[in-house]
Amino acid sequence: MTKSSAPGKIILFGEHAVVYGRPALAVPVTEVQANVDVSESARKGVWIGAPDVNLSAELNVLPSDHPIASVIHNFLFLARVTSFPNLEIKITSTIPVASGLGSGAAVTVALTRALASHLKHPMNDEEVNAFAYEIEKLHHGTPSGIDNTVVTYARPVYFIKGQSIETFKVSKPFMIVIADTGISAPTKESVGDVRRLWMHDRSRWETIFDKIGEVSFTARRALEAGKPELLGELMNENHELLQKLTVSSQELDHLVETARRAGALGAKLSGGGRGGNMIAFVEPERAQAVSFSLLEAGAKNTIITQVS
Numbered sequence: 001m002t003k004s005s006a007p008g009k010i011i012l013f014g015e016h017a018v019v020y021g022r023p024a025l026a027v028p029v030t031e032v033q034a035n036v037d038v039s040e041s042a043r044k045g046v047w048i049g050a051p052d053v054n055l056s057a058e059l060n061v062l063p064s065d066h067p068i069a070s071v072i073h074n075f076l077f078l079a080r081v082t083s084f085p086n087l088e089i090k091i092t093s094t095i096p097v098a099s100g101l102g103s104g105a106a107v108t109v110a111l112t113r114a115l116a117s118h119l120k121h122p123m124n125d126e127e128v129n130a131f132a133y134e135i136e137k138l139h140h141g142t143p144s145g146i147d148n149t150v151v152t153y154a155r156p157v158y159f160i161k162g163q164s165i166e167t168f169k170v171s172k173p174f175m176i177v178i179a180d181t182g183i184s185a186p187t188k189e190s191v192g193d194v195r196r197l198w199m200h201d202r203s204r205w206e207t208i209f210d211k212i213g214e215v216s217f218t219a220r221r222a223l224e225a226g227k228p229e230l231l232g233e234l235m236n237e238n239h240e241l242l243q244k245l246t247v248s249s250q251e252l253d254h255l256v257e258t259a260r261r262a263g264a265l266g267a268k269l270s271g272g273g274r275g276g277n278m279i280a281f282v283e284p285e286r287a288q289a290v291s292f293s294l295l296e297a298g299a300k301n302t303i304i305t306q307v308s
């Protein structure tokens, strides 16, 4: 049996603007992960079991654009596998779907690595990342590539679309609380809506993207200089710019406000928006209290994670 896993991810700064070439900062979230086991099957065909999404089926009965089937078909094509192997593929994940934590990218990366290893088609990180980006494009329209990059390399990245991957140093560890609105919000939709806004009035939205890009740039400098205390204000500023982009929601704003009132130094939505997750920057001794207030205010789940 061949096993592989990949972590979730969270965007600290720069979502949406990153699609338009501005920098963004994202980090892996190892408290959640996708796991894939691949083994030989006694049955004919490629059998997929993914209980978290109620899937138990043979590959060929799935539509070819099914997110999991498309990874397998494209991998078999890439690896030039002509005669279909008999495989059992088991996929489990603790990353909530469509919540901004990179569940799709994590399943793609873990599945690709497990298949590559099991079918003896070695792939390095760069190849896995490029393959996962092609899969993201099939399902998410015009993704920047940040999700697959953070998940593949499993380290903090300062990401600019189309440029080689740049990691950054977190000189002083800090803590964030991640809270899930419980509302599933496909990234493709919010990214598509932002694109429509941008097509109608490019200069207006380019100005907002510039401001978001500046926030990301300043945040990176603060982290490298060991001054995470500057992140709070930057998160608040970034959230306001995302509200202007129309990708926040009542539920996200409510959790952001709740976190600030409970003592977080700053908070913002994270990822595609409209639902999914928000993050709050907290002092370690306030983390539990902020997490509790978020749950009381309606968050379906929280994760406290240290970024280091």
Ligand code: MEV
Binding pocket: 011, 014, 015, 016, 017, 018, 019, 100, 142, 143, 144, 145, 146, 147, 187, 191, 271, 272, 273
């Ligand atoms: C999604 O995690 C982040 C977005 O910026 C989309 C992307 O970068 O592809 C909203």
